[in-house]
Amino acid sequence: MAIQKKHGKGRLDKWYRLAKEKGYRARAAFKLIQLNQKYGFLEKSKVLLDLCAAPGSWCQVAAEYMPAQSIIVGVDLSPIKPIPRAITFQSDITTEKCRATIRSHLKHWKADCVLHDGAPNVGAAWVQDAFSQAELVLQSLKLATEFLNEGGSFVTKVFRSKDYNPLLWVFKQLFTSVEATKPPSSRNVSAEIFVVCRGYKAPKRIDPKFLDPKHVFAELADPTPNNEAKVFNPEKKRRRREGYEEGDYTQFKEIPVTEFINTTDPIAILGSYNKLSFQQPPGGDLAMSTVDRLEDTTDEIRMCCEDLKILGKKEFRNLLRWRLKLREKFGLVVKKNQPQETEAEEVAEIAPMDEELAIQEQLLKMREKETSRSKKERRKENEKKRKEIVRLQMHMTTPMDIGMEQIGPGGEDATFSLKRIDRANARDAVTNARDIPAESESEDGSGSESEESDDDGDRLERELDTMYEQYQDRMEDKDSKLRAKKARKNYETEEWEGFSDENKGSDNEDEEDEEDEEDEQDTAASAHPAPQSGSLSNNAALFFDQDIFQGLGDEAEEEEEEEEEEEEEGEDEDDIEMGDEEEEEEEEAPAPKQKKQKQASKKQESEWVDDSEGEVEEPEDPRKANGQLDIDIITAEAMALAQSMATGEKRSQDIVDDGYNRFAFRDMDGLPEWFLDDEGQHSKPHRPITKAAAAAIREKMRAINARPIKKVMEAKGRKKFKAAQRLEKLRKKSALLADDEALSERDKSQAITKLMSKATKKKPKQQVKLVVAKGANRGISGRPRGVKGKYKIVDSRMKKDIRAEKRLAKKKQK
Numbered sequence: 001m002a003i004q005k006k007h008g009k010g011r012l013d014k015w016y017r018l019a020k021e022k023g024y025r026a027r028a029a030f031k032l033i034q035l036n037q038k039y040g041f042l043e044k045s046k047v048l049l050d051l052c053a054a055p056g057s058w059c060q061v062a063a064e065y066m067p068a069q070s071i072i073v074g075v076d077l078s079p080i081k082p083i084p085r086a087i088t089f090q091s092d093i094t095t096e097k098c099r100a101t102i103r104s105h106l107k108h109w110k111a112d113c114v115l116h117d118g119a120p121n122v123g124a125a126w127v128q129d130a131f132s133q134a135e136l137v138l139q140s141l142k143l144a145t146e147f148l149n150e151g152g153s154f155v156t157k158v159f160r161s162k163d164y165n166p167l168l169w170v171f172k173q174l175f176t177s178v179e180a181t182k183p184p185s186s187r188n189v190s191a192e193i194f195v196v197c198r199g200y201k202a203p204k205r206i207d208p209k210f211l212d213p214k215h216v217f218a219e220l221a222d223p224t225p226n227n228e229a230k231v232f233n234p235e236k237k238r239r240r241r242e243g244y245e246e247g248d249y250t251q252f253k254e255i256p257v258t259e260f261i262n263t264t265d266p267i268a269i270l271g272s273y274n275k276l277s278f279q280q281p282p283g284g285d286l287a288m289s290t291v292d293r294l295e296d297t298t299d300e301i302r303m304c305c306e307d308l309k310i311l312g313k314k315e316f317r318n319l320l321r322w323r324l325k326l327r328e329k330f331g332l333v334v335k336k337n338q339p340q341e342t343e344a345e346e347v348a349e350i351a352p353m354d355e356e357l358a359i360q361e362q363l364l365k366m367r368e369k370e371t372s373r374s375k376k377e378r379r380k381e382n383e384k385k386r387k388e389i390v391r392l393q394m395h396m397t398t399p400m401d402i403g404m405e406q407i408g409p410g411g412e413d414a415t416f417s418l419k420r421i422d423r424a425n426a427r428d429a430v431t432n433a434r435d436i437p438a439e440s441e442s443e444d445g446s447g448s449e450s451e452e453s454d455d456d457g458d459r460l461e462r463e464l465d466t467m468y469e470q471y472q473d474r475m476e477d478k479d480s481k482l483r484a485k486k487a488r489k490n491y492e493t494e495e496w497e498g499f500s501d502e503n504k505g506s507d508n509e510d511e512e513d514e515e516d517e518e519d520e521q522d523t524a525a526s527a528h529p530a531p532q533s534g535s536l537s538n539n540a541a542l543f544f545d546q547d548i549f550q551g552l553g554d555e556a557e558e559e560e561e562e563e564e565e566e567e568e569e570g571e572d573e574d575d576i577e578m579g580d581e582e583e584e585e586e587e588e589a590p591a592p593k594q595k596k597q598k599q600a601s602k603k604q605e606s607e608w609v610d611d612s613e614g615e616v617e618e619p620e621d622p623r624k625a626n627g628q629l630d631i632d633i634i635t636a637e638a639m640a641l642a643q644s645m646a647t648g649e650k651r652s653q654d655i656v657d658d659g660y661n662r663f664a665f666r667d668m669d670g671l672p673e674w675f676l677d678d679e680g681q682h683s684k685p686h687r688p689i690t691k692a693a694a695a696a697i698r699e700k701m702r703a704i705n706a707r708p709i710k711k712v713m714e715a716k717g718r719k720k721f722k723a724a725q726r727l728e729k730l731r732k733k734s735a736l737l738a739d740d741e742a743l744s745e746r747d748k749s750q751a752i753t754k755l756m757s758k759a760t761k762k763k764p765k766q767q768v769k770l771v772v773a774k775g776a777n778r779g780i781s782g783r784p785r786g787v788k789g790k791y792k793i794v795d796s797r798m799k800k801d802i803r804a805e806k807r808l809a810k811k812k813q814k
């Protein structure tokens with residue numbers, strides 16, 4: 001079997017290399033070694049039959065692990081090069097001829113172990129592949145039943161497909177123990193799995209149906225038909241979760257919109273189909289034409305139905321709400337509080353069950369969601385607190401607001417809480433209260449109806465939230481950049497831990513009581529309305545540490561210092577004997593503040609770098625020796641900005657003003673995560689980029705890319721250093737020679753020339769000796785006997801591979 005080396009499955013991994021090293025013909029050898037390590041069937045076997053054995057690595061392993069004098073018979077469609085201690089031949093295991101040849105080789109013996117690693121045509125159509133592999137497994141089982149000893153083992157490869165379970169069932173009828181396992185050397189991307197069947201029961205007679213693919217893989221009728229679903233939808237097909245439906249291998253799937261209305265699992269339809277069709281069936285469908293004509297079926301809904309794969313969460317929600325409305329109109333939803341006797345006859349028997357199932361499902365999901373929701377809410381709360389503190393620090397709000405959040409009109413405990421109304425999804429009702437006649441609710445009971453549809457709405461909302469989270473998890477699994485981004489985001493929005501210890505009240509020390517601590521921190525927030533920079537939250541510290549504030553801060557500090565100096569001068573006159581120590585203290589005081597600023601700006605810079613490269617990197621010291629920020633301009637936006645500042649087009653004050661835009665300080669309270677994610681991507685200021693700036697950045701990046709990598713530079717440096725050392729040595733030696741008075745001038749020059757030629761002579765590269773892993777060298781670890789210098793253990797297969805590679809390279813050149 002030729003191995004493709006470039007991509008995914010054919011990748012040359014560690015098992016491939018290890019197989020080369022150990023002299024095995026295929027990496028598959030390690031699968032058998034690992035299976036044997038777990039179940040130990042080889043050591044116990046004296047006769048072994050290896051079905052589908054080429055190129056023969058399993059036979060090699062068997063010969064290694066089985067007791068001496070054991071019999072190993074291997075067969076394959078492809079020829080197998082001779083293997084010591086094994087008999088091999090070429091044949092198709094599905095044929096009678098193969099069976100007869102095995103018999104002739106085994107004579108009267110029975111096998112203790114039958115191995116099967118067959119894989120027909122892997123790589124073509126997956127469905128077809130899996131099936132013929134399953135057939136091959138059944139065929140090998142047939143041979144096993146004929147040649148296995150009682151108590152013997154059958155080890156086979158199976159592909160995970162719909163035929164897997166029937167196969168397992170058959171194995172279990174014939175063996176006392178059946179275990180499926182995937183050895184570590186089997187690639188995760190491969191659908192293969194190994195089944196180890198031990199303790200062959202050796203029944204006297206086996207019903208041929210057991211080993212007949214037609215019977216074993218026949219489709220079974222569903223033993224418990226879903227009559228309930230049939231009432232609503234008599235022609236509904238059973239969904240197949242194992243892949244394409246039989247006979248339907250298309251990617252594009254369409255389903256009548258009426259099925260979407262009827263189904264009890266609308267999310268499944270939205271997730272697996274591409275289009276909800278309004279197309280009338282040949283005989284016409286009354287339900288379809290009604291759906292088509294209804295007012296609720298707006299143009300927007302129709303457009304959404306056209307292509308489900310491009311819809312966002314909002315559109316899905318609209319579709320689900322529309323479905324609910326239509327179900328209500330068609331009488332498919334029965335209200336919980338409606339008396340039983342008023343229900344329509346047909347619906348009366350079915351709908352409550354439907355409802356009950358839905359409620360149970362709902363309860364389960366709610367419980368699952370509860371934990372994640374409370375976590376999310378806590379995070380939001382913390383974010384809100386932090387934002388308020390930032391605002392406070394920027395004098396955008398009064399400290400009163402923080403207290404108000406706890407007990408004021410907007411707070412959770414307040415009598416009138418808009419937020420709570422929002423949660424009950426009734427804010428619209430409140431705002432539209434004037435339009436609703438007062439008695440309408442009590443008269444027709446629509447209040448409870450809307451409550452119920454609110455319940456449904458909430459459920460849908462939760463389902464969509466879960467789906468969105470799952471979608472994000474999937475994307476994160478796929479994309480390392482996204483993972484890094486999320487990790488950064490989590491770090492930024494990590495739980496607020498309040499002010500640093502210095503700012504906490506002295507009675508704020510009980511770390512175990514977290515709630516108390518939080519309360520105290522809140523009180524501390526309101527008690528200390530203007531915390532120093534050292535106690536700023538992450539974002540605030542970052543904000544104030546931006547370059548533009550450096551100057552402003554300095555100016556303010558300078559002014560303060562000037563004022564202080566003036567005061568000091570005045571004081572000095574009064575109190576001339578102020579001690580040196582006090583002066584030193586005053587000078588040292590701002591140091592921690594600077595340190596914190598430095599750390600914050602360090603973090604900021606690392607974030608800029610992360611944003612541009614999508615990787616989390618260790619931040620380097622962003623300051624030069626003179627203490628200035630050493631920020632590299634790496635985006636065209638920043639370059640354009642720098643240019644405009646350098647040319648005097650913009651002043652630092654303009655940049656500060658630009659910071660106050662509609663994107664700054666957005667209120668994110670109560671907004672769903674998916675919305676914020678989307679906003680974060682698209683709703684941000686677009687700063688102008690000039691052609692010159694873009695060209696400058698391009699040039700800069702080209703220069704960076706042209707730079708050799710660090711390792712190469714280091715190697716070159718080492719080389720240079722060694723050359724310099726050699727030269728120095730040479731210089732000293734020749735100086736000694738030159739000073740030697742015993743030598744004539746001629747001898748001196750000859751000796752120096754000799755030295756020079758010796759030094760400039762390149763050492764011949766040490767040849768690597770190839771040692772073929774056969775005979776005494778097979779499977780050895782360490783230096784083979786009689787080999788000196790560098791060596792490499794190879795097998796004939798590797799030579800072939802190298803030759804093939806060369807051939808291919810030549811072909812490409814042509």
Ligand SMILES: C[S@@+](CC[C@H](N)C(=O)[O-])C[C@H]1O[C@@H](n2cnc3c(N)ncnc32)[C@H](O)[C@@H]1O
Binds near residue numbers: 028029059
């Ligand atoms: C994965 S390889 C086996 C590797 C082998 N276990 C080893 O360790 O070297 C699968 C083999 O199944 C063989 N095969 C597929 N269909 C077969 C058949 N009907 N009869 C015999 N061999 C077959 C293929 O020729 C192929 O060599």
